[in-house]
Amino acid sequence: MTLLDVQDLEVHFRAGGLPLPGHAPRLVRAVNGVSFTLAPGEALGLVGESxxxxxxxxxxxxxxxEITGGSIRFGGADVASGGRDGRLRRETAMIFQDPYGALNPRMAVGEAIAEVLRVHRKVPRDRVPARVAELLTLVGLRPEHAARRPAELSGGQCQRVGIARALAVEPKLIIADECVAALDVSIQAQIINLLIELKARMNLALIFIAHDLAVVRRLCDRVAVMYLGRIVEEGAAETVFAAPKHPYTQALVRAIPEIDPDRMLPVDLLAGEPPSPLDLPAGCAFHPRCPFALAECRAGAAPALRPVDGRFTACHLYPAIPAH
Ligand SMILES: Nc1ncnc2c1ncn2[C@@H]1O[C@H](COP(=O)(O)OP(=O)(O)OP(=O)(O)O)[C@@H](O)[C@H]1O
Ligand SMILES: [Mg+2]
Incomplete structure:
Protein backbone atom coordinates (compact mmCIF):
# COMPACT_ATOMS: atom_id res chain seq x y z
CA MET A 1 0.00 0.00 0.00
CA THR A 2 1.16 3.53 -0.77
CA LEU A 3 0.57 6.50 1.52
CA LEU A 4 2.40 9.10 -0.53
CA ASP A 5 3.14 9.02 -4.24
CA VAL A 6 5.22 11.86 -5.69
CA GLN A 7 5.83 11.91 -9.45
CA ASP A 8 8.00 14.28 -11.49
CA LEU A 9 7.65 17.04 -8.90
CA GLU A 10 9.05 20.42 -9.94
CA VAL A 11 9.42 23.55 -7.83
CA HIS A 12 10.96 26.51 -9.62
CA PHE A 13 11.64 29.92 -8.16
CA ARG A 14 12.28 33.12 -10.03
CA ALA A 15 15.81 34.21 -9.24
CA GLY A 16 16.27 37.60 -7.63
CA GLY A 17 17.62 40.52 -9.67
CA LEU A 18 16.52 41.79 -13.04
CA PRO A 19 16.76 39.50 -16.07
CA LEU A 20 19.09 40.58 -18.88
CA PRO A 21 17.24 42.62 -21.53
CA GLY A 22 15.51 40.31 -23.96
CA HIS A 23 15.95 37.30 -21.68
CA ALA A 24 13.31 35.46 -19.68
CA PRO A 25 13.71 35.69 -15.87
CA ARG A 26 16.19 33.12 -14.63
CA LEU A 27 14.80 30.13 -12.77
CA VAL A 28 16.11 28.27 -9.76
CA ARG A 29 15.10 24.67 -10.30
CA ALA A 30 15.04 23.87 -6.57
CA VAL A 31 13.15 20.60 -7.14
CA ASN A 32 13.74 19.30 -10.63
CA GLY A 33 11.77 16.12 -11.37
CA VAL A 34 11.53 14.17 -8.12
CA SER A 35 9.61 10.88 -7.90
CA PHE A 36 9.26 8.49 -4.97
CA THR A 37 6.65 6.67 -2.92
CA LEU A 38 6.25 6.14 0.81
CA ALA A 39 4.33 3.35 2.56
CA PRO A 40 2.40 3.83 5.82
CA GLY A 41 4.73 3.60 8.80
CA GLU A 42 7.86 3.97 6.67
CA ALA A 43 10.67 6.46 7.42
CA LEU A 44 12.49 8.01 4.47
CA GLY A 45 15.65 10.01 5.09
CA LEU A 46 16.22 12.92 2.72
CA VAL A 47 19.89 13.91 2.58
CA GLY A 48 22.22 16.06 0.51
CA GLU A 49 24.26 19.25 0.74
CA SER A 50 22.85 22.62 1.66
CA GLU A 66 4.05 26.28 -4.16
CA ILE A 67 4.64 23.60 -6.78
CA THR A 68 5.43 24.19 -10.43
CA GLY A 69 4.57 20.78 -11.85
CA GLY A 70 4.20 17.08 -11.27
CA SER A 71 1.77 15.09 -9.17
CA ILE A 72 1.39 14.32 -5.48
CA ARG A 73 -1.07 11.73 -4.22
CA PHE A 74 -1.66 11.32 -0.50
CA GLY A 75 -3.78 8.37 0.58
CA GLY A 76 -4.80 7.99 -3.08
CA ALA A 77 -6.12 11.57 -3.38
CA ASP A 78 -4.60 14.22 -5.65
CA VAL A 79 -3.20 16.95 -3.42
CA ALA A 80 -1.07 18.75 -6.00
CA SER A 81 -3.87 20.88 -7.44
CA GLY A 82 -5.51 22.12 -4.22
CA GLY A 83 -3.94 23.99 -1.33
CA ARG A 84 -3.15 22.70 2.12
CA ASP A 85 -6.62 21.48 2.95
CA GLY A 86 -8.61 18.26 3.36
CA ARG A 87 -6.61 15.18 4.16
CA LEU A 88 -3.25 16.96 4.07
CA ARG A 89 -4.34 19.33 6.80
CA ARG A 90 -5.97 16.59 8.87
CA GLU A 91 -3.34 13.88 8.44
CA THR A 92 0.08 15.49 8.09
CA ALA A 93 2.29 17.70 10.23
CA MET A 94 5.70 19.28 10.04
CA ILE A 95 8.42 19.58 12.70
CA PHE A 96 10.93 22.37 12.21
CA GLN A 97 14.57 22.91 13.04
CA ASP A 98 14.28 25.80 15.46
CA PRO A 99 12.38 24.52 18.47
CA TYR A 100 11.88 28.00 19.97
CA GLY A 101 11.01 29.73 16.71
CA ALA A 102 8.13 27.32 16.05
CA LEU A 103 6.40 28.25 19.32
CA ASN A 104 4.72 31.48 20.39
CA PRO A 105 6.97 32.84 23.18
CA ARG A 106 4.01 34.37 25.05
CA MET A 107 1.90 31.22 25.08
CA ALA A 108 2.25 28.43 27.66
CA VAL A 109 3.24 25.27 25.80
CA GLY A 110 0.16 23.40 27.06
CA GLU A 111 -1.96 26.09 25.44
CA ALA A 112 0.05 25.71 22.19
CA ILE A 113 -0.83 22.00 22.13
CA ALA A 114 -4.46 22.68 23.16
CA GLU A 115 -4.77 25.11 20.24
CA VAL A 116 -3.97 22.31 17.76
CA LEU A 117 -6.47 19.98 19.46
CA ARG A 118 -9.20 22.64 19.24
CA VAL A 119 -8.49 23.68 15.66
CA HIS A 120 -8.56 20.05 14.55
CA ARG A 121 -11.50 19.20 16.86
CA LYS A 122 -9.63 16.14 18.05
CA VAL A 123 -11.34 15.77 21.44
CA PRO A 124 -14.38 17.37 23.12
CA ARG A 125 -13.51 20.67 24.81
CA ASP A 126 -13.66 19.29 28.34
CA ARG A 127 -11.19 16.56 27.38
CA VAL A 128 -8.56 18.99 26.03
CA PRO A 129 -6.51 19.42 29.26
CA ALA A 130 -6.35 15.64 29.80
CA ARG A 131 -5.24 15.08 26.19
CA VAL A 132 -2.56 17.79 26.55
CA ALA A 133 -1.24 15.98 29.65
CA GLU A 134 -1.28 12.68 27.71
CA LEU A 135 0.63 14.15 24.77
CA LEU A 136 3.23 15.73 27.07
CA THR A 137 3.75 12.37 28.74
CA LEU A 138 3.95 10.63 25.37
CA VAL A 139 6.92 12.81 24.35
CA GLY A 140 8.69 12.33 27.67
CA LEU A 141 7.65 15.55 29.42
CA ARG A 142 5.46 15.91 32.50
CA PRO A 143 1.90 17.31 32.64
CA GLU A 144 3.24 20.17 34.82
CA HIS A 145 5.27 21.39 31.83
CA ALA A 146 1.97 22.58 30.29
CA ALA A 147 2.13 25.81 32.29
CA ARG A 148 5.64 26.76 31.15
CA ARG A 149 6.49 29.21 28.42
CA PRO A 150 9.05 28.22 25.73
CA ALA A 151 11.77 30.37 27.36
CA GLU A 152 11.44 28.30 30.54
CA LEU A 153 12.25 25.07 28.69
CA SER A 154 15.48 23.72 27.21
CA GLY A 155 15.91 23.32 23.44
CA GLY A 156 15.32 19.56 23.69
CA GLN A 157 12.17 20.08 25.78
CA CYS A 158 10.89 22.63 23.25
CA GLN A 159 11.48 20.17 20.43
CA ARG A 160 9.46 17.59 22.39
CA VAL A 161 6.65 20.15 22.57
CA GLY A 162 6.98 20.59 18.79
CA ILE A 163 6.62 16.83 18.39
CA ALA A 164 3.63 16.79 20.77
CA ARG A 165 1.94 19.49 18.65
CA ALA A 166 2.59 17.45 15.51
CA LEU A 167 1.21 14.30 17.19
CA ALA A 168 -1.88 16.19 18.41
CA VAL A 169 -3.07 16.11 14.79
CA GLU A 170 -2.85 12.27 14.89
CA PRO A 171 -1.04 12.43 11.56
CA LYS A 172 -0.23 9.59 9.19
CA LEU A 173 2.79 11.50 7.90
CA ILE A 174 5.23 13.83 9.63
CA ILE A 175 7.92 15.73 7.76
CA ALA A 176 10.75 16.66 10.11
CA ASP A 177 13.14 19.25 8.65
CA GLU A 178 16.50 19.19 10.46
CA CYS A 179 14.54 18.74 13.67
CA VAL A 180 17.55 17.73 15.78
CA ALA A 181 20.23 19.83 14.10
CA ALA A 182 20.04 22.63 16.68
CA LEU A 183 20.30 20.27 19.69
CA ASP A 184 23.23 18.84 21.67
CA VAL A 185 24.33 15.38 20.61
CA SER A 186 22.94 13.62 23.70
CA ILE A 187 19.59 15.41 23.35
CA GLN A 188 19.59 14.56 19.63
CA ALA A 189 19.86 10.89 20.53
CA GLN A 190 16.91 11.17 22.94
CA ILE A 191 14.72 12.83 20.30
CA ILE A 192 15.71 10.23 17.68
CA ASN A 193 14.85 7.42 20.11
CA LEU A 194 11.52 9.10 20.77
CA LEU A 195 10.78 9.28 17.03
CA ILE A 196 11.73 5.61 16.57
CA GLU A 197 9.38 4.64 19.39
CA LEU A 198 6.49 6.81 18.19
CA LYS A 199 6.87 5.63 14.62
CA ALA A 200 6.54 1.99 15.72
CA ARG A 201 3.73 2.68 18.16
CA MET A 202 1.60 4.84 15.86
CA ASN A 203 2.49 3.47 12.43
CA LEU A 204 3.64 6.95 11.54
CA ALA A 205 5.30 7.60 8.18
CA LEU A 206 8.19 10.01 8.41
CA ILE A 207 10.21 12.06 5.96
CA PHE A 208 13.30 12.95 7.89
CA ILE A 209 15.38 15.74 6.36
CA ALA A 210 18.92 15.83 7.73
CA HIS A 211 22.53 16.61 6.96
CA ASP A 212 23.66 14.01 9.46
CA LEU A 213 23.80 10.61 7.73
CA ALA A 214 24.60 8.76 10.96
CA VAL A 215 21.26 9.90 12.38
CA VAL A 216 19.44 8.93 9.19
CA ARG A 217 21.05 5.49 9.29
CA ARG A 218 19.66 4.92 12.81
CA LEU A 219 16.15 6.16 12.19
CA CYS A 220 15.23 5.56 8.57
CA ASP A 221 14.12 2.50 6.61
CA ARG A 222 14.97 4.13 3.30
CA VAL A 223 17.14 6.98 2.19
CA ALA A 224 16.94 9.34 -0.80
CA VAL A 225 20.06 11.30 -1.71
CA MET A 226 19.44 14.64 -3.44
CA TYR A 227 21.84 16.59 -5.60
CA LEU A 228 20.77 19.93 -7.11
CA GLY A 229 17.05 19.24 -7.11
CA ARG A 230 17.14 15.60 -8.14
CA ILE A 231 17.23 12.27 -6.35
CA VAL A 232 20.48 10.58 -7.44
CA GLU A 233 20.21 7.46 -5.28
CA GLU A 234 17.33 5.90 -3.37
CA GLY A 235 16.86 2.61 -1.60
CA ALA A 236 16.86 0.69 1.69
CA ALA A 237 19.04 2.63 4.15
CA GLU A 238 21.03 -0.53 4.93
CA THR A 239 21.77 -1.19 1.26
CA VAL A 240 22.68 2.38 0.38
CA PHE A 241 24.89 2.95 3.43
CA ALA A 242 26.63 -0.41 3.15
CA ALA A 243 27.45 -0.09 -0.55
CA PRO A 244 26.61 3.31 -2.03
CA LYS A 245 26.63 3.30 -5.84
CA HIS A 246 26.38 6.92 -6.97
CA PRO A 247 29.79 8.64 -6.66
CA TYR A 248 28.07 11.47 -4.77
CA THR A 249 26.54 9.06 -2.24
CA GLN A 250 29.90 7.33 -1.93
CA ALA A 251 31.51 10.63 -1.00
CA LEU A 252 28.78 11.42 1.54
CA VAL A 253 28.97 7.99 3.15
CA ARG A 254 32.75 8.14 3.39
CA ALA A 255 32.39 11.36 5.29
CA ILE A 256 30.36 9.66 8.09
CA PRO A 257 32.98 9.55 10.84
CA GLU A 258 31.85 6.55 12.88
CA ILE A 259 31.60 3.98 10.08
CA ASP A 260 35.23 3.08 10.67
CA PRO A 261 37.10 5.70 12.64
CA ASP A 262 40.47 3.97 12.15
CA ARG A 263 40.27 3.80 8.41
CA MET A 264 42.17 6.44 6.48
CA LEU A 265 39.77 8.77 4.74
CA PRO A 266 40.22 8.69 0.97
CA VAL A 267 40.65 11.84 -1.08
CA ASP A 268 37.78 14.18 -0.42
CA LEU A 269 35.53 13.80 -3.43
CA LEU A 270 33.42 16.70 -2.31
CA ALA A 271 36.05 19.37 -2.64
CA GLY A 272 34.44 22.45 -4.12
CA GLU A 273 30.93 23.75 -4.07
CA PRO A 274 27.98 22.32 -5.96
CA PRO A 275 27.26 24.35 -9.12
CA SER A 276 24.59 27.03 -8.82
CA PRO A 277 21.04 25.73 -9.32
CA LEU A 278 20.63 28.76 -11.61
CA ASP A 279 23.23 27.45 -13.98
CA LEU A 280 22.92 23.68 -14.01
CA PRO A 281 25.61 21.91 -16.04
CA ALA A 282 24.50 19.84 -19.03
CA GLY A 283 24.32 16.09 -18.53
CA CYS A 284 24.70 14.85 -14.97
CA ALA A 285 24.77 17.84 -12.60
CA PHE A 286 27.44 16.06 -10.52
CA HIS A 287 29.90 15.60 -13.41
CA PRO A 288 32.11 18.65 -12.63
CA ARG A 289 32.93 17.13 -9.23
CA CYS A 290 32.87 13.47 -10.24
CA PRO A 291 36.22 11.70 -10.52
CA PHE A 292 34.70 9.02 -12.79
CA ALA A 293 32.88 11.30 -15.26
CA LEU A 294 32.69 9.96 -18.85
CA ALA A 295 31.95 11.84 -22.06
CA GLU A 296 28.22 10.97 -21.85
CA CYS A 297 28.02 12.43 -18.33
CA ARG A 298 28.95 15.87 -19.63
CA ALA A 299 26.24 16.30 -22.25
CA GLY A 300 22.60 15.58 -22.97
CA ALA A 301 19.90 14.94 -20.39
CA ALA A 302 20.55 14.11 -16.75
CA PRO A 303 20.76 10.36 -16.15
CA ALA A 304 17.48 8.79 -14.99
CA LEU A 305 17.08 6.79 -11.77
CA ARG A 306 17.50 3.13 -12.71
CA PRO A 307 17.53 -0.05 -10.64
CA VAL A 308 21.14 -0.93 -9.77
CA ASP A 309 22.00 -3.66 -7.29
CA GLY A 310 18.82 -3.53 -5.22
CA ARG A 311 18.38 0.25 -5.15
CA PHE A 312 17.87 3.09 -7.64
CA THR A 313 20.77 5.15 -8.92
CA ALA A 314 20.95 7.93 -11.51
CA CYS A 315 24.44 7.39 -12.90
CA HIS A 316 25.78 6.57 -16.38
CA LEU A 317 28.66 4.57 -14.94
CA TYR A 318 26.64 1.52 -14.13
CA PRO A 319 27.25 -1.27 -14.54
CA ALA A 320 30.80 -0.31 -15.53
CA ILE A 321 32.01 1.47 -12.34
CA PRO A 322 34.59 -0.38 -10.23
CA ALA A 323 33.32 -1.51 -6.81
CA HIS A 324 34.27 0.58 -3.76
N1 LIG B 1 11.58 31.31 -1.80
C1 LIG B 1 12.66 31.10 -2.57
N2 LIG B 1 12.97 31.94 -3.60
C2 LIG B 1 14.04 31.74 -4.40
N3 LIG B 1 14.89 30.69 -4.25
C3 LIG B 1 14.65 29.84 -3.25
C4 LIG B 1 13.54 29.99 -2.35
N4 LIG B 1 13.57 28.97 -1.44
C5 LIG B 1 14.64 28.22 -1.76
N5 LIG B 1 15.30 28.73 -2.83
C6 LIG B 1 16.49 28.17 -3.48
O1 LIG B 1 16.18 26.82 -3.80
C7 LIG B 1 17.30 25.97 -3.58
C8 LIG B 1 16.94 24.88 -2.61
O2 LIG B 1 16.75 25.43 -1.31
P1 LIG B 1 16.34 24.54 -0.04
O3 LIG B 1 16.14 25.46 1.09
O4 LIG B 1 15.20 23.67 -0.42
O5 LIG B 1 17.64 23.64 0.19
P2 LIG B 1 17.98 22.63 1.39
O6 LIG B 1 18.43 21.36 0.78
O7 LIG B 1 16.82 22.58 2.34
O8 LIG B 1 19.23 23.36 2.08
P3 LIG B 1 19.68 23.34 3.63
O9 LIG B 1 20.32 22.01 3.85
O10 LIG B 1 20.66 24.48 3.71
O11 LIG B 1 18.46 23.56 4.48
C9 LIG B 1 18.43 26.89 -3.12
O12 LIG B 1 19.20 27.24 -4.22
C10 LIG B 1 17.68 28.08 -2.56
O13 LIG B 1 18.48 29.24 -2.65
MG1 LIG C 1 16.61 23.06 4.34
Missing part, protein backbone atom coordinates in the same frame (compact mmCIF):
# COMPACT_ATOMS: atom_id res chain seq x y z
CA UNK A 51 20.73 24.08 -1.14
CA UNK A 52 19.96 20.78 -2.90
CA UNK A 53 16.22 21.30 -2.38
CA UNK A 54 15.32 19.18 0.66
CA UNK A 55 13.25 21.80 2.49
CA UNK A 56 11.61 22.98 -0.72
CA UNK A 57 10.60 19.38 -1.50
CA UNK A 58 9.27 18.80 2.05
CA UNK A 59 7.25 22.00 2.03
CA UNK A 60 5.89 21.32 -1.45
CA UNK A 61 4.68 17.84 -0.44
CA UNK A 62 2.73 19.25 2.50
CA UNK A 63 1.57 22.15 0.31
CA UNK A 64 3.21 24.66 2.60
CA UNK A 65 5.02 25.84 -0.53
Missing amino acids: GCGKSTLGRAILRLG
